[in-house]
Amino acid sequence: MPEGDTLFALAAQLRPVLAGKTLSRTDFRVPRLATADLSGWRVDEVRSVGKHLLVEVSDGDRRAVIRSHLGMDGSWRVFEPGRRWTKPGHTARAVLRVDGAEVVGFALRELHVDRVGPGRPDPLAHLGPDLLGADWDPARALAHMADAVARDPSVTVSRVLLDQRVMAGVGNIYRNEICFLLGVHPTTPMRVVDAEEAVSLARRLLWHNRLRPVRTTTGLPGRADLWVYGRADRPCRRCGTPIRRVPDEDRDRIAFYCPSCQPPDR
């Protein structure tokens, strides 16, 4: 599942392919962008912000950003020009051609081309500090957590961790793993959780995994990568109690937890 570390690694993969090159052809296969054409534009930088991928382009004084969100199933792949794609063509949403490579975005949940310049709003301004950003700022994340609790004293640790306005980059896997490492049930009110430790764990885990091929939160050898995520009914790696899974309050996501290591808040 794509989380902040996935996007960081993706940007690192695409940067040497695209940055500094001129787009010889672009094809945006969403109705809203049917007439968008950035051929002749230059790619200045490829970077991630939270769970978004940004391809920054310019043409003389004009600047724009190709901004995408992978959602659950999206991906970007690099092909040699003329090579057969490894994913179905009808799921392609963006094709960026440069000298020597074709970069294709498949099944993207979101795709935008934003013009950048004075007076134009930053579409990602609502995001909290990026856990893997050069300007990562734990104090801002903590302040946003405190604001979230002040607004709603019953807000759960899960909701706060997943709220990209608090800090950007945590998805469902890290949410579950952080709750386990904090020793709190996923529905525990944020107000009784150690916010500093939550922020510090989020940063440590994403940073550790930002360029690893296999994500791990346990530091354990072999294939014991995760503590609880995706491990329903299997024994807790700490205490042996079977891991449980329950839908979240909004039924959007699934929470995994150990009922012994993460007892419900009383």
Ligand SMILES: [Zn+2]
């Ligand atoms: Zn346990």
